[in-house]
Amino acid sequence: MLSMKTRYAIKALIGLATKDTREPVLIQTLAEEQNIPKKFLELILLDLKAMGILSSKKGKHGGYFLRVEPARIRIGQVVRGMEGPLALLQCVSQTQYERCEDCPDERICGLRLVFKDVRDATSKILDNTTLADVLARIEQEQAQPEVMFHI
Numbered sequence: 001m002l003s004m005k006t007r008y009a010i011k012a013l014i015g016l017a018t019k020d021t022r023e024p025v026l027i028q029t030l031a032e033e034q035n036i037p038k039k040f041l042e043l044i045l046l047d048l049k050a051m052g053i054l055s056s057k058k059g060k061h062g063g064y065f066l067r068v069e070p071a072r073i074r075i076g077q078v079v080r081g082m083e084g085p086l087a088l089l090q091c092v093s094q095t096q097y098e099r100c101e102d103c104p105d106e107r108i109c110g111l112r113l114v115f116k117d118v119r120d121a122t123s124k125i126l127d128n129t130t131l132a133d134v135l136a137r138i139e140q141e142q143a144q145p146e147v148m149f150h151i
Contacts, residue, residue, distance in 0.1 A: 006082040008036045009044050013053070013078065014138070017070045017131050024056065024063030044082075051081040070135060076126030086123055092116040 015034045016025055027045065031038040045064050048054045055067040066073070080086065080095075087093035091100045092115050103109050 002079070003083060005040070005044060005047075006079055008034070008041065009048060009078055009082050010075065010134075011036060012041060012044060013048070013066070013073065013131055014134060016054070016064065016066050017135055019065075022065050024061065024065045026063045030064070047082065048078075051077070053078070053081075070131035073131040074127055075129045075131070075134065076123060079126055086126065087115070087119040089115045092119050094119075 011034045012030055015030050019025060027038060027042055030036070030045075031041045034041075036044075045054060045056075049056060049064070049067075053067055053073055054064050056062065056064045076086070085093040085096045087096075089100070089112065090096060090098040091103065091106060091109075091112050099106065100109075100112070103112065106112055
């Protein structure tokens with residue numbers, strides 16, 4: 001499961017990306033618009049800045065803004081930056097591999113084979129989905145009429 005930190009990071013990026021301009025957005029404004037606790041958001045934005053995704057401006061008209069275009073921000077990059085490796089088992093991690101102590105032969109370990117497939121599928125989706133793609137999907141869903149079923 002995604003941590004709240006990662007969920008809020010993606011929500012914050014969506015909020016920043018939906019602004020008409022690339023002007024800095026106050027933390028308080030972003031927190032209110034995205035329903036994220038302000039103190040928690042401050043830490044998240046610092047992490048996103050350290051990852052090179054955001055920049056900030058100090059002063060009266062300061063705040064945070066996207067450093068790169070939404071089409072260049074991959075959701076996999078954000079998830080890894082917040083959570084660490086995508087792999088659910090260290091023996092299938094590409095960045096933090098560790099052999100399982102209880103596994104006599106990784107090559108034929110059924111658990112490893114299944115969770116490698118999970119990692120690969122997750123990675124394929126997250127690494128091929130950009131923030132721009134997410135925004136497009138939101139717009140597409142908003143354009144669909146809401147279907148109401150009444151009994």
